[in-house]
Amino acid sequence: MKRYPVLLVGLVVLSGTLGAEKVKGEKARSEKSLEEGRDLHSRIEAAIAAGRQALKPAVEDLLEKTPKDYPMGRLALPVAALLKAGISSTDPLIKRAVEKLVRMRPEKTYCVACHLFALDALCQRQYEESLEAGSQPGPSRQAAGEIRERMAELARWLADGQNSQHGSWTYEKAAKGQRHDFSNTQFAVLGLEIALDHGIEVPREVFLRVARLFGESIVPERTAVEVEIRKAVSIEERLRATRVNPVQRYKAIPGGWAYTDSRKKRGTPEEPYASMTAAGASSLIIAIKALAGGQSPPVAEKALHAAYAWIAQHFDQYLRDQQNFYYTLYSLEKVGDLGSLEKFGERAWYEEGASRILEKQAPNGGWGGYVNTSLALLFLTRATRLFEARAAPAILTGTRGKEEGANRDLVYIEKVKGFVSARMLLEYIGSTRRPELLPIGEEAVKNYSPDSREDLVPLLLGLWTKQDRLTSFARRSLQEITGLKSPARGDYVAWEKRFREVQALEAKESPRPEDLISAIRGLDSVRLKGRIVNLAHRKGLRSLAPVLIDELSVDSTEYRRMLHGILQLWIDSGVQVPASDGEAAWEHAAKEWKGWWQAHGSQFLRDLAGEP
Numbered sequence: 001m002k003r004y005p006v007l008l009v010g011l012v013v014l015s016g017t018l019g020a021e022k023v024k025g026e027k028a029r030s031e032k033s034l035e036e037g038r039d040l041h042s043r044i045e046a047a048i049a050a051g052r053q054a055l056k057p058a059v060e061d062l063l064e065k066t067p068k069d070y071p072m073g074r075l076a077l078p079v080a081a082l083l084k085a086g087i088s089s090t091d092p093l094i095k096r097a098v099e100k101l102v103r104m105r106p107e108k109t110y111c112v113a114c115h116l117f118a119l120d121a122l123c124q125r126q127y128e129e130s131l132e133a134g135s136q137p138g139p140s141r142q143a144a145g146e147i148r149e150r151m152a153e154l155a156r157w158l159a160d161g162q163n164s165q166h167g168s169w170t171y172e173k174a175a176k177g178q179r180h181d182f183s184n185t186q187f188a189v190l191g192l193e194i195a196l197d198h199g200i201e202v203p204r205e206v207f208l209r210v211a212r213l214f215g216e217s218i219v220p221e222r223t224a225v226e227v228e229i230r231k232a233v234s235i236e237e238r239l240r241a242t243r244v245n246p247v248q249r250y251k252a253i254p255g256g257w258a259y260t261d262s263r264k265k266r267g268t269p270e271e272p273y274a275s276m277t278a279a280g281a282s283s284l285i286i287a288i289k290a291l292a293g294g295q296s297p298p299v300a301e302k303a304l305h306a307a308y309a310w311i312a313q314h315f316d317q318y319l320r321d322q323q324n325f326y327y328t329l330y331s332l333e334k335v336g337d338l339g340s341l342e343k344f345g346e347r348a349w350y351e352e353g354a355s356r357i358l359e360k361q362a363p364n365g366g367w368g369g370y371v372n373t374s375l376a377l378l379f380l381t382r383a384t385r386l387f388e389a390r391a392a393p394a395i396l397t398g399t400r401g402k403e404e405g406a407n408r409d410l411v412y413i414e415k416v417k418g419f420v421s422a423r424m425l426l427e428y429i430g431s432t433r434r435p436e437l438l439p440i441g442e443e444a445v446k447n448y449s450p451d452s453r454e455d456l457v458p459l460l461l462g463l464w465t466k467q468d469r470l471t472s473f474a475r476r477s478l479q480e481i482t483g484l485k486s487p488a489r490g491d492y493v494a495w496e497k498r499f500r501e502v503q504a505l506e507a508k509e510s511p512r513p514e515d516l517i518s519a520i521r522g523l524d525s526v527r528l529k530g531r532i533v534n535l536a537h538r539k540g541l542r543s544l545a546p547v548l549i550d551e552l553s554v555d556s557t558e559y560r561r562m563l564h565g566i567l568q569l570w571i572d573s574g575v576q577v578p579a580s581d582g583e584a585a586w587e588h589a590a591k592e593w594k595g596w597w598q599a600h601g602s603q604f605l606r607d608l609a610g611e612p
Contacts, residue, residue: 040351044380047358050365051377052085056093058370063096072104073111074371076118081374083121084381089129098122102150106157109169109184113191116154119147120194130462141431142198155195158188159206167209168261181260185210186279190334193286207290208297214280214287215299218306219262219269220255227252227309230343235416235428235437246342254313255306256280272310274317275324278331281307285338311335312344319356326367326375329353333379354380409455411447415440422448426459435469445477453481454527457496464489483527495525502528506535513541520547526556533562542570543608549597552590557581560589567593571604 055078062075079097087094098118106112120143127141143151161173168180169188189210192202229248256272257280263269284304288296311318311332318332335341336349343349357367357376366373410419422444429437448456456477463474478492479485486492505511505519519532529551536544548563564577573596578585597604606612 040354043358044354047361047365048085048377048380050361051367051373051380052082052087052365054362054364054366055082055085055370055373055377056087058373059093059097062370063093063100070108070111072101072106073108073114076101076111076114078370078374080114080117080121081377081381083118083125085377086381087125089122089125094122102146106154108171109158109161109188110171112154112157112161113187116151116158116191116194119143119151119154120197123147123198148198148200151195151198152200155192155200155202158191158195159202161188162206162209164209166261167213182257182276182279182283183259185213186283186331186334189283189286193290193338196290202290204291207287210283211287211291211296211300213261214257214284215297215303217261217263218255218257218280218303219272220253220306221310221313222253224251224253225309225313226250227305227312228343228345229308229312229341232340232342234340235420235425235440236434250305252305252309254310255303256310274311274314275328275331277307277310277314278318278328278335281311282331282334282338285335308339308341308344312347315344315347315349318349319352325360326357326372326379329357329379330375333382337382350382409448411444413440413443413447415443420444422456423459426456426463429470430459430463430465433468433470438469438473441473442477445481454499454531457481457492457499461489461492461496464492481527483525495528498523498525498528502531505532511535511539511541513543516541517544517547520544520551526554526559529554530559530562533566537566537569543605545570545604546597546601549590549593552586552593555583557586560586564589571596573600 059075059078059082062078067074075097079094079101082094083089101115101118104115106115123141123143142148157173158169161169163169163180166180168182169184170179170181171184192206195202227248227250231246231248233246256277258270258272258276260270281304284300284307288300288304318328322328332349332353341349357379360367361376362368367376409421409423411422412418413420420440425437425444426441429441445453445456445460460474460477460481464471464478475487482492482495484491484495502519502523505515513536516532516536520529523529523532533548533551536548545567548567551563552560554560561577564575567573568575568577573593575589575592575596578589
């Protein structure tokens with residue numbers, strides 16, 4: 001299994017078999033769905049940013065005064081949430097917290113599992129930052145060096161702490177103890193799943209015990225029901241010739257779990273409830289995947305289907321106010337993400353859960369204490385493994401980008417009949433390095449907003465890691481976007497650095513004219529020059545007119561046409577656009593502009609300054 005460094009957007013799928021009128025109506029509904037998704041996305045992004053700020057002081061306090069109970073877990077959980085929410089891995093607060101965590105002795109199941117959550121989030125964030133910086137990331141985001149050694153140590157602690165007879169965990173190591181609960185077990189299994197993601201070996205027997213435990217201890221209801229589950233469909237499946245049906249329908253008796261194994265109690269079994277049923281379902285998903293090749297006990301698969309049925313039948317229990325509201329939703333998020341599920345029946349678990357969390361956010365950006373705030377953030381910044389093709393509103397989380405950029409990032413891909421996030425697609429291609437995905441990568445770059453293609457440069461640099469078809473695709477795309485023809489990756493890295501400087505100017509509310517003049521004259525790239533010129537136009541900095549006139553000497557028809565058009569909007573000079581794109585025609589136009597400026601430029605600047 002691979003865990004991918006990004007949180008992924010769904011596809012709005014349009015059926016190619018619809019009649020013309022039906023297609024028109026479907027497109028209208030899809031566009032409405034996109035708008036609704038974008039609105040929710042922008043609200044989620046704002047909530048994540050506010051939650052991140054609210055959580056930082058709590059981590060400061062935990063670093064200043066170490067709690068006596070569960071010190072590792074109390075620190076690790078908010079650290080994981082902060083990293084998932086987009087804080088830099090080099091932030092001094094994070095560095096201090098990680099250094100403190102690795103010095104702690106592993107103890108208590110919750111603590112060890114949360115430490116694995118934090119280290120996994122750190123690796124993921126570092127990988128994202130390497131892509132954002134345009135540096136050359138490794139072939140995967142798996143942990144290495146001291147972090148990997150620490151993760152292996154924590155995984156061994158968890159594996160050794162399992163009750164070898166019962167298959168469960170409790171607070172401390174209990175290899176043969178009697179005490180157990182499904183909450184500790186849930187966290188232990190989630191921690192071990194992270195170890196597997198990083199290529200750390202976990203004994204197969206551990207997951208076999210988990211599969212048997214939850215498969216045999218499920219508490220069934222009395223009546224079978226019809227169940228419908230909508231699974232997310234991977235991009236690879238969308239590309240196959242055979243039609244993919246994401247909907248699974250079956251009949252099952254709903255079942256779930258309470259806090260402990262009802263088989264160990266006398267009398268009537270304790271009724272299942274929401275958080276523990278989700279805990280059991282996510283544990284089964286992990287165990288079944290770990291026991292790949294159909295080697296999991298049949299009872300495990302049957303129990304998982306029964307748990308899905310219970311969640312679908314009792315979905316409102318996950319949304320109602322209750323003491324463990326955020327933990328319950330976090331448990332549901334693990335089922336949805338690990339199982340690549342989109343809906344339970346008609347209930348879209350992420351959209352409904354996120355909406356409830358947004359309703360409950362406090363004015364300070366948090367959700368009560370730091371534990372609840374951490375769990376809320378971990379739900380909102382869901383970590384789907386696959387690049388999914390979904391028939392749902394586009395929900396992008398954890399992008400840390402402006403709403404405009406997130407919306408602009410959606411491109412229509414004919415091969416999958418839907419919209420995708422170009423950035424997320426490129427990140428996924430880079431993570432899997434599957435050549436068969438290159439055609440849609442090329443289509444995504446081609447269909448990306450022409451005014452914003454520079455935004456893809458860091459991701460394309462991330463694909464340039466070794467001599468293969470992906471690197472050739474990245475080089476071709478970079479040449480087209482930047483205008484460079486160099487075969488050297490370093491030249492594109494340097495270009496990307498200058499692009500970031502341009503972005504810094506664009507981010508300023510009131511950039512100084514002299515800074516824009518310096519940038520225009522100091523840049524070699526026509527594309528980057530053009531962004532600065534457009535910035536000057538958006539900000540109404542008409543005093544840069546003589547600089548634009550000088551720039552007409554740059555040998556680029558596209559750039560010259562842009563300069564000429566802006567000058568015409570600024571100045572009623574009578575200078576006409578050249579009838580042809582030949583060099584002589586543009587030299588003549590530049591000469592006319594310079595003549596006009598020589599005759600009228602001083603008065604033009606006085607008029608701008610309001611002087612007589």
